[in-house]
Amino acid sequence: MxxxxxxxxxxxxxxxxxxxxxxxxxxxxxxxxxxxxxxxxxxxxxxxxxxxxxxxxxxxxxxxxxxxxxxxxxxxxxxxxxxxxxxxxxxxxxxxxxxxxxxSDFGVLETCCSKLKMNDFLRKNGFDVVPTFTGIRQLEAAHAGGTIDFPVFIKPVNGSGSSNCGAVHSLEELNASFREQMLIQPLLTGDEYGVDVFNDSSGMPVRLVIKKKLAMRSGETDKAVTVFHEQIHSLALRLAKALKHFGPLDLDIIVEQGRLYVIDMNPRLGGGYPATHLAGVDFLQLLMQMHGGTDPAPEFNNYKAGLLTMKDIGIKTCITRS
Amino acid sequence: MxxxxxxxxxxxxxxxxxxxxxxxxxxxxxxxxxxxxxxxxxxxxxxxxxxxxxxxxxxxxxxxxxxxxxxxxxxxxxxxxxxxxxxxxxxxxxxxxxxxxxxSDFGVLETCCSKLKMNDFLRKNGFDVVPTFTGIRQLEAAHAGGTIDFPVFIKPVNGSGSSNCGAVHSLEELNASFREQMLIQPLLTGDEYGVDVFNDSSGMPVRLVIKKKLAMRSGETDKAVTVFHEQIHSLALRLAKALKHFGPLDLDIIVEQGRLYVIDMNPRLGGGYPATHLAGVDFLQLLMQMHGGTDPAPEFNNYKAGLLTMKDIGIKTCITRS
Known part of the structure; x- marks a missing residue:
C-alpha cells in the first residue's frame, strides 16, 4: 500500500x-x-x-x-x-x-466552501445558524433595530484559515475594511471546539473526536485538548449523516450562551488532525482499510480524553547551491 | 555547564x-x-x-x-x-x-525597543533611516507635499513581531486603523534580510550570518536562505560596534532601491536563529565559552551559504488528566 x-x-x-x-x-x-x-x-x-x-x-x-x-x-x-x-x-x-x-463529492465541497451555502445546509437540517449579513446596509438596519451591536466579525464568503477575518469595532472601521464577497456576523466569544468526523464510503459516520481549542495561530489550531461533550457529539453525528462526506471532515463549533454554532466545515484532514491522531483515532489507517474494500465499523468515544496537543517549531534544511 | x-x-x-x-x-x-x-x-x-x-x-x-x-x-x-x-x-x-x-545592558535594549530611539541611533551613526511619521497630520502634510504616497505601513513605536503592523491604502483606512503610539512609514517592498551578529563581552562583533528571507509567518522568519552580502556585512559590523550589545543581536534589513534600511533590532536570539545555527555558527557554544572566561576570536564568512532553512510543524503532547 x-x-x-x-x-x-x-x-x-x-x-x-x-x-x-x-x-x-x-x-x-x-x-x-x-x-x-x-x-x-x-x-x-x-x-x-x-x-x-x-x-x-x-x-x-x-x-x-x-x-x-x-x-x-x-x-x-x-x-x-x-x-x-x-x-x-x-x-x-x-x-x-x-x-x-x-x-468528497463536489456537492459536499460546495456546501462547505461558501459560508452562505453552509448556512443554508445548517438551516435546512435544523441546526442553529449564526446571524449573517452580506452588506453594510443590511447590517446598519439590523444595528438600528437593535438586533446586532459592535464589535462584529467580518470574514470572506469563501475562505479558509483566518485570512481577511477580523473583529470590527465601529461603522467607520467597517466601511474601511468591508469588501465584496464578505460576511458580517456577531463576534462570538464562547469556547471553540474542533471536531474530526470520519465517514465511511456510504457517507455514515464511524469515528468522531472532539477537541477544545486553547489557542490559534495563523488560522490553525495551535493548542487543543481532547474532551467528551455530549451535545457536540450528537450534533456532529447528525451533521455528518446529513452531509454524507467521504472520509475526514474537520468542523469548527462555537458554544455561545448554551447554543452550538457550526462556523466552519472542511471536508479534508484539517490543521487540528494531529490531536485526533495522537488521541488514538487513526484516520489514515481507516483510509487504507477502505482502499482494501472494508468499511470500518462505527466506534465512538474510543479516544483518550484530556490529551493536550501543542504545535511546536520543527526545522528542515536543504542546500540550494554549493 | x-x-x-x-x-x-x-x-x-x-x-x-x-x-x-x-x-x-x-x-x-x-x-x-x-x-x-x-x-x-x-x-x-x-x-x-x-x-x-x-x-x-x-x-x-x-x-x-x-x-x-x-x-x-x-x-x-x-x-x-x-x-x-x-x-x-x-x-x-x-x-x-x-x-x-x-x-545586553539596559541602554542597548532601550535603543532597540523603541523604533524612534532606534532611528535616532541609526541617524547619529550615519546609517540610512526610513522616513517616519508619528501622527496623521504630519503624514497628511508630507502627502500633500508629495514626499510620501499610499500605501503606507503602520507599526507600533514599541513592538515585537508583526502584531498591529500592516499596509494602509488610504487616508480613510489610516484614520480607522491608526492608534496612539504608532508610526507611519512608506511601505518598503525590497528584499528583506535577517542578520545575526554576535558580540563578545567587550561589545565587539565576532560572528555574523546573513540570511535572505523568503517567507514570513506570524511575524517570524518562516523560510530563509543563507547568503554572503558585502554591503550588509559591513553595515552590520559597523552597527554592532556602535551598539555594543552583548552576545546575540538579530537585525532586520530591507534593501530598497540600492539603499539599506535597518527596520528592526532585537538584542537576543531571534526567531531566525535556527538558520544561523544550522549554517554552522553556534552562538550557544560561544556563550558557554564566554561563561568559561574566554572571549571568542573574530571569525567571519565562516558559514555555509545557500542553506535553505524552513520551519515545519512539530507536535508535542501531554496528558492533562486521566
Whole structure:
C-alpha cells in the first residue's frame, strides 16, 4: 500500500504518522508545487514537484496520474482546499485505476466552501445558524433595530484559515475594511471546539473526536485538548449523516450562551488532525482499510480524553547551491 | 555547564541544538509561565513553571534565582522581549553568583525597543533611516507635499513581531486603523534580510550570518536562505560596534532601491536563529565559552551559504488528566 500526500506544505507529520503504524508496509511519497515546502524534507520515501494545481488544472491532473502510475500509488491524500475542489472533479479517473483520492463529492465541497451555502445546509437540517449579513446596509438596519451591536466579525464568503477575518469595532472601521464577497456576523466569544468526523464510503459516520481549542495561530489550531461533550457529539453525528462526506471532515463549533454554532466545515484532514491522531483515532489507517474494500465499523468515544496537543517549531534544511 | 532557557515558548529546538554539540556535557533546563508552552515538552533535563515575568517582577526574579541555585545553572538564556528588559536590570545579581544571564545592558535594549530611539541611533551613526511619521497630520502634510504616497505601513513605536503592523491604502483606512503610539512609514517592498551578529563581552562583533528571507509567518522568519552580502556585512559590523550589545543581536534589513534600511533590532536570539545555527555558527557554544572566561576570536564568512532553512510543524503532547 503506497500513499502520496499532495501539496503537503508544512505537514510532514503526516508522513511520520503513517510510518509509525506497525502494520504499514508500503511507501509514503510527498508532493508540492513549491520546492521550499518543508514537508518535502520530511521522512518520506520520495518527493516530487508537481505543477500548481489551480493555475494548471489539466497539466496537474495528468502529471499527478502519471506519478501515481509510476510509483504504484494506492491512495492520494490532498490536504489543501484549492486542490480538493479540483481533484473532486477528477476522482473517477483515478478510481478506474484503483487509486483512491481522499476527497468528497463536489456537492459536499460546495456546501462547505461558501459560508452562505453552509448556512443554508445548517438551516435546512435544523441546526442553529449564526446571524449573517452580506452588506453594510443590511447590517446598519439590523444595528438600528437593535438586533446586532459592535464589535462584529467580518470574514470572506469563501475562505479558509483566518485570512481577511477580523473583529470590527465601529461603522467607520467597517466601511474601511468591508469588501465584496464578505460576511458580517456577531463576534462570538464562547469556547471553540474542533471536531474530526470520519465517514465511511456510504457517507455514515464511524469515528468522531472532539477537541477544545486553547489557542490559534495563523488560522490553525495551535493548542487543543481532547474532551467528551455530549451535545457536540450528537450534533456532529447528525451533521455528518446529513452531509454524507467521504472520509475526514474537520468542523469548527462555537458554544455561545448554551447554543452550538457550526462556523466552519472542511471536508479534508484539517490543521487540528494531529490531536485526533495522537488521541488514538487513526484516520489514515481507516483510509487504507477502505482502499482494501472494508468499511470500518462505527466506534465512538474510543479516544483518550484530556490529551493536550501543542504545535511546536520543527526545522528542515536543504542546500540550494554549493 | 548547565543551561536554562526561560519563557521558551515554541523554541524546543534550542534544547536540541545545545545537546547536539558533542563537547556539551551539562544539563539543559527549560522554563515558561504557561504550562501549555510546547518547549516544556522538548528533550530537556527538567522543566519548571515560573511566574509571569512582567506582572510579577520581584517574585519572578527571586524564583528564577532560586531555581538557578537549586539546579546549579551557569547560563540563563531568555528569548522574549518583555523578559530581557526585566533581566537586564537584575543581571548583576546573577553575575555575583557566577550565573551569566544572556542579555545586553539596559541602554542597548532601550535603543532597540523603541523604533524612534532606534532611528535616532541609526541617524547619529550615519546609517540610512526610513522616513517616519508619528501622527496623521504630519503624514497628511508630507502627502500633500508629495514626499510620501499610499500605501503606507503602520507599526507600533514599541513592538515585537508583526502584531498591529500592516499596509494602509488610504487616508480613510489610516484614520480607522491608526492608534496612539504608532508610526507611519512608506511601505518598503525590497528584499528583506535577517542578520545575526554576535558580540563578545567587550561589545565587539565576532560572528555574523546573513540570511535572505523568503517567507514570513506570524511575524517570524518562516523560510530563509543563507547568503554572503558585502554591503550588509559591513553595515552590520559597523552597527554592532556602535551598539555594543552583548552576545546575540538579530537585525532586520530591507534593501530598497540600492539603499539599506535597518527596520528592526532585537538584542537576543531571534526567531531566525535556527538558520544561523544550522549554517554552522553556534552562538550557544560561544556563550558557554564566554561563561568559561574566554572571549571568542573574530571569525567571519565562516558559514555555509545557500542553506535553505524552513520551519515545519512539530507536535508535542501531554496528558492533562486521566
Amino acid at each position: 503506497n500513499v502520496l500526500i499532495t501539496n503537503i506544505g508544512r505537514r510532514g507529520y503526516l508522513v511520520d504518522f503513517i510510518k509509525a503504524e506497525e502494520s504499514f508496509c508500503g511507501q509514503v511519497f510527498v508532493a508540492d508545487c513549491d520546492e521550499t515546502a518543508s514537508g518535502l524534507y520530511s521522512n518520506h520515501d520520495g518527493r516530487f514537484l508537481l505543477p500548481r494545481p489551480v493555475e494548471e488544472e489539466a497539466r496537474y491532473v495528468a502529471e499527478l496520474l502519471s506519478l501515481c502510475r509510476q510509483q504504484a500509488v494506492d491512495i492520494v491524500i490532498p490536504v489543501i482546499d484549492p486542490e480538493i475542489y479540483l481533484l473532486s472533479k477528477h476522482k473517477e479517473l483515478f478510481a478506474k485505476e484503483r487509486i483512491l483520492v481522499v476527497v | 548547565n543551561v536554562l532557557i526561560t519563557n521558551i515558548g515554541r523554541r524546543g529546538y534550542l534544547v536540541d541544538f545545545i545537546k547536539a554539540e558533542e563537547s556539551f556535557c551539562g544539563q539543559v533546563f527549560v522554563a515558561d509561565c504557561d504550562e501549555t508552552a510546547s518547549g516544556l515538552y522538548s528533550n530537556h533535563d527538567g522543566r519548571f513553571l515560573l511566574p509571569r515575568p512582567v506582572e510579577e517582577e520581584a517574585r519572578y526574579v527571586a524564583e528564577l534565582l532560586s531555581l538557578c541555585r537549586q539546579q546549579a545553572v551557569d547560563i540563563v538564556i531568555p528569548v522574549i522581549d518583555p523578559e530581557i528588559y526585566l533581566l537586564s536590570k537584575h543581571k548583576e545579581l546573577f553575575a555575583k553568583e557566577r550565573i551569566l544571564v544572556v542579555v
